[in-house]
Amino acid sequence: MSEAAAIEPIGKRERTKVANRQAILAAARRVFAQMGYDAASVRDIIRGTELASGTFYNYFRSKEEVFEAIADDAAHRFKPLLRAARERARSFEDYLRSAFHAYFAFISEENKIDGRPIDERRPHVRSDTPEMMAVYEEVRQGLEDAIARGLAPRIDADYLACACIGIAQEVGAAMLRRAPANVGAAADFAVGLILKGLDGAPRRG
Amino acid sequence: MSEAAAIEPIGKRERTKVANRQAILAAARRVFAQMGYDAASVRDIIRGTELASGTFYNYFRSKEEVFEAIADDAAHRFKPLLRAARERARSFEDYLRSAFHAYFAFISEENKIDGRPIDERRPHVRSDTPEMMAVYEEVRQGLEDAIARGLAPRIDADYLACACIGIAQEVGAAMLRRAPANVGAAADFAVGLILKGLDGAPRRG
Amino acid sequence: MSEAAAIEPIGKRERTKVANRQAILAAARRVFAQMGYDAASVRDIIRGTELASGTFYNYFRSKEEVFEAIADDAAHRFKPLLRAARERARSFEDYLRSAFHAYFAFISEENKIDGRPIDERRPHVRSDTPEMMAVYEEVRQGLEDAIARGLAPRIDADYLACACIGIAQEVGAAMLRRAPANVGAAADFAVGLILKGLDGAPRRG
Amino acid sequence: MSEAAAIEPIGKRERTKVANRQAILAAARRVFAQMGYDAASVRDIIRGTELASGTFYNYFRSKEEVFEAIADDAAHRFKPLLRAARERARSFEDYLRSAFHAYFAFISEENKIDGRPIDERRPHVRSDTPEMMAVYEEVRQGLEDAIARGLAPRIDADYLACACIGIAQEVGAAMLRRAPANVGAAADFAVGLILKGLDGAPRRG
DNA sequence: CATGAATGAGCATTCATTCAT
DNA sequence: CATGAATGAATGCTCATTCAT
Numbered sequence: 001m002s003e004a005a006a007i008e009p010i011g012k013r014e015r016t017k018v019a020n021r022q023a024i025l026a027a028a029r030r031v032f033a034q035m036g037y038d039a040a041s042v043r044d045i046i047r048g049t050e051l052a053s054g055t056f057y058n059y060f061r062s063k064e065e066v067f068e069a070i071a072d073d074a075a076h077r078f079k080p081l082l083r084a085a086r087e088r089a090r091s092f093e094d095y096l097r098s099a100f101h102a103y104f105a106f107i108s109e110e111n112k113i114d115g116r117p118i119d120e121r122r123p124h125v126r127s128d129t130p131e132m133m134a135v136y137e138e139v140r141q142g143l144e145d146a147i148a149r150g151l152a153p154r155i156d157a158d159y160l161a162c163a164c165i166g167i168a169q170e171v172g173a174a175m176l177r178r179a180p181a182n183v184g185a186a187a188d189f190a191v192g193l194i195l196k197g198l199d200g201a202p203r204r205g
Numbered sequence: 206m207s208e209a210a211a212i213e214p215i216g217k218r219e220r221t222k223v224a225n226r227q228a229i230l231a232a233a234r235r236v237f238a239q240m241g242y243d244a245a246s247v248r249d250i251i252r253g254t255e256l257a258s259g260t261f262y263n264y265f266r267s268k269e270e271v272f273e274a275i276a277d278d279a280a281h282r283f284k285p286l287l288r289a290a291r292e293r294a295r296s297f298e299d300y301l302r303s304a305f306h307a308y309f310a311f312i313s314e315e316n317k318i319d320g321r322p323i324d325e326r327r328p329h330v331r332s333d334t335p336e337m338m339a340v341y342e343e344v345r346q347g348l349e350d351a352i353a354r355g356l357a358p359r360i361d362a363d364y365l366a367c368a369c370i371g372i373a374q375e376v377g378a379a380m381l382r383r384a385p386a387n388v389g390a391a392a393d394f395a396v397g398l399i400l401k402g403l404d405g406a407p408r409r410g
Numbered sequence: 411m412s413e414a415a416a417i418e419p420i421g422k423r424e425r426t427k428v429a430n431r432q433a434i435l436a437a438a439r440r441v442f443a444q445m446g447y448d449a450a451s452v453r454d455i456i457r458g459t460e461l462a463s464g465t466f467y468n469y470f471r472s473k474e475e476v477f478e479a480i481a482d483d484a485a486h487r488f489k490p491l492l493r494a495a496r497e498r499a500r501s502f503e504d505y506l507r508s509a510f511h512a513y514f515a516f517i518s519e520e521n522k523i524d525g526r527p528i529d530e531r532r533p534h535v536r537s538d539t540p541e542m543m544a545v546y547e548e549v550r551q552g553l554e555d556a557i558a559r560g561l562a563p564r565i566d567a568d569y570l571a572c573a574c575i576g577i578a579q580e581v582g583a584a585m586l587r588r589a590p591a592n593v594g595a596a597a598d599f600a601v602g603l604i605l606k607g608l609d610g611a612p613r614r615g
Numbered sequence: 616m617s618e619a620a621a622i623e624p625i626g627k628r629e630r631t632k633v634a635n636r637q638a639i640l641a642a643a644r645r646v647f648a649q650m651g652y653d654a655a656s657v658r659d660i661i662r663g664t665e666l667a668s669g670t671f672y673n674y675f676r677s678k679e680e681v682f683e684a685i686a687d688d689a690a691h692r693f694k695p696l697l698r699a700a701r702e703r704a705r706s707f708e709d710y711l712r713s714a715f716h717a718y719f720a721f722i723s724e725e726n727k728i729d730g731r732p733i734d735e736r737r738p739h740v741r742s743d744t745p746e747m748m749a750v751y752e753e754v755r756q757g758l759e760d761a762i763a764r765g766l767a768p769r770i771d772a773d774y775l776a777c778a779c780i781g782i783a784q785e786v787g788a789a790m791l792r793r794a795p796a797n798v799g800a801a802a803d804f805a806v807g808l809i810l811k812g813l814d815g816a817p818r819r820g
Numbered sequence: 821c822a823t824g825a826a827t828g829a830g831c832a833t834t835c836a837t838t839c840a841t
Numbered sequence: 842c843a844t845g846a847a848t849g850a851a852t853g854c855t856c857a858t859t860c861a862t
Contacts (some may be wrong), residue, residue: 037243038241052847054833054849055849062832063832094855157374159391159406160398163376166368169371170370192402193368193398195403199358203359257824258822258857263821430825448651449653451853462826462827464827466854565804565816565818565819565858566817569786573808575781576781576785584773584777596774603778603808607810609768609812610812611774612771613770614771635842658834658835669843669846
């Protein structure tokens with residue numbers, strides 16, 4: 001009995017509670033990805049589960065709240081990767097590469113439903129995701145550090161961080177469009193461009 | 206009658222078909238800018254005109270269609286600028302600079318209501334605008350030209366075009382956030398980064 | 411044409427607008443009477459018409475607003491009767507009798523749907539109707555006048571007005587329960603009771 | 616075990632069946648008084664206890680049923696007072712006075728939450744309470760007795776009973792609005808009015 | 821063509837009630 | 842019995858769209 005308790009410490013109620021929450025989150029992720037946050041309705045989300053409409057409200061108070069939960073979750077999973085990349089980095093270039101690599105790997109992972117990439121052909125809408133904001137803050141921070149330590153020229157850190165986000169976003173999307181996604185190549189491209197411009201970007205062929 | 210026509214056409218111009226269309230487009234632009242495409246409803250748009258709700262459907266079949274009309278219009282106004290920039294360009298760098306300058310000037314102009322910049326603090330959502338797509342095509346085309354003519358290294362033109370869009374979009378948004386918008390500086394930053402990377406971007410101070 | 415305009419000055423649109431408004435008001439009156447204000451839903455009201463759900467909101471913003479419209483309407487129709495009664499009155503007794511008579515006649519008229527009395531067997535719920543409040547104010551006013559002019563003893567005018575409302579309400583309800591309603595008898599009873607107490611009330615048989 | 620029972624019953628009294636029932640009834644009384652019967656939901660009631668939502672249904676089948684239980688309870692407590700008043704009465708007047716006094720004292724007591732009067736400003740809605748019905752039956756009965764024994768004139772007993780209820784209700788409400796409630800004065804007013812009309816009601820000042 | 825009222829599908833949300841634990 | 846999550850019907854309300862005038 002104590003063993004059983006150790007094996008199944010959560011009653012079936014607890015289990016379905018967690019499972020339902022996950023089901024809603026998964027459906028919401030899918031729905032937001034497919035129709036965009038604004039177009040998505042709470043009904044679309046629950047329709048994506050096997051739950052009843054009212055059940056949604058046992059877990060979240062509104063569409064906004066699910067979104068935040070998703071965002072928080074993503075940030076919680078992504079931030080540490082970025083942090084680790086920074087700590088392991090031996091140079092600014094190294095750091096930049098790790099960060100882009102982490103980001104591209106992350107979205108590549110996120111953009112799967114049941115392990116298969118989502119078809120990304122619909123009207124291209126991007127909203128600030130938390131991963132995004134994390135990249136922004138990291139890059140900005142990292143760049144200002146690098147500038148302060150003389151490892152990078154004294155350029156406009158805000159504009160550069162913005163440019164990085166833009167590159168990450170658009171190149172990331174393009175990468176996902178090419179199946180299979182080549183995370184390493186995308187990261188190389190981005191880093192090369194940022195560090196040395198056209199001459200720094202990898203040659204074709 | 207011809208006299209009346211000469212005297213009245215201004216006073217009644219609000220009622221001509223073309224003027225109605227313009228009124229709807231103007232209202233739509235304003236409304237989309239203020240509440241975002243998704244949040245905006247057809248009702249919001251017609252409320253922004255002096256027309257009756259049904260009249261909207263004499264000109265457009267849906268919100269989507271007005272949006273496309275606006276987009277087409279923007280593209281029609283923007284494309285020639287880009288084309289001109291290309292024709293005047295003496296070098297790839299020159300071309301790039303003209304293109305970014307045109308884009309930043311364009312959005313700076315677009316983001317005004319009655320001549321005053323829109324406060325752009327709401328949740329950051331971007332969708333592919335036609336001027337965007339024009340930049341994409343132009344840059345891609347221009348780059349492939351340049352590569353073919355040996356003026357640029359043989360890099361991934363799709364990724365580069367994406368990166369340009371990303372930079373244009375994000376640096377553009379950042380530029381608008383800084384009032385007053387400095388179009389030249391933003392263009393310099395973007396071009397410097399793309400051509401030479403960090404070392405190419407303008408120094409601060 | 412000018413004749414036609416005189417005969418049908420309101421277009422068919424106007425006519426249905428007015429008719430729809432009346433239809434909603436009628437349905438609301440019926441529904442409120444049958445299930446009580448709180449229990450009634452907007453949907454119950456529109457279900458009582460041949461209109462679509464959305465149409466309700468072209469006329470009223472909420473259940474509250476229909477209620478107010480009904481109330482205002484009733485007050486507008488009832489107040490003048492009361493006023494007239496007062497002006498015609500030769501004595502306090504005369505005035506009281508006219509007022510009660512007007513009230514009983516009024517509710518007797520109101521409690522008909524398509525000319526037939528409503529079955530009044532459901533859980534007895536009363537809310538302050540505007541007719542009610544009008545009676546209250548009138549009686550209170552009238553009584554204070556009468557006291558000031560020495561026509562009535564100096565008793566508690568608020569309590570008396572309340573008592574009149576209570577009597578009007580309950581005796582009125584009892585009157586409606588007895589089909590056919592005998593307005594004159596009910597008024598005689600109420601006035602007799604108020605003026606002279608048990609001895610003043612009409613004898614049976 | 617019997618010891619434990621002797622030691623614990625107070626501490627655990629919250630968990631006995633009868634205590635749960637009382638808890639629900641108490642919460643319901645409070646909630647009905649505060650938000651009115653219609654506005655109150657079963658959820659509001661259970662939220663007012665420490666019980667789980669499902670538990671409600673072990674005791675009552677619906678909101679209506681709790682209401683009836685409360686009403687029955689009130690009637691059970693009120694009826695005997697009325698009966699006693701009747702038995703002690705030396706005359707019809709005496710009886711009437713006792714009855715009104717009992718009623719006004721009763722509602723004055725009922726309209727307290729934790730000993731403090733409820734603010735009674737919300738839209739005035741009255742439903743037939745069981746104490747009300749008890750008054751009705753008593754008065755009607757008493758009156759018919761009195762008439763039969765020649766102590767009162769042969770007037771319409773139904774109308775009179777209705778009038779008494781109306782007076783009790785409205786004067787009672789007015790009394791509660793005047794803080795502190797003066798039960799004796801209200802009873803004097805009501806009885807005076809019923810017996811002798813305006814001349815019988817107590818003078819002011 | 822312009823008008824604006826009617827329409828009814830759709831949405832967010834609440835709530836009484838059930839039922840597995 | 843107590844619990845509280847699940848259910849889905851119901852509600853107030855909005856909105857794109859149609860259509861008689």
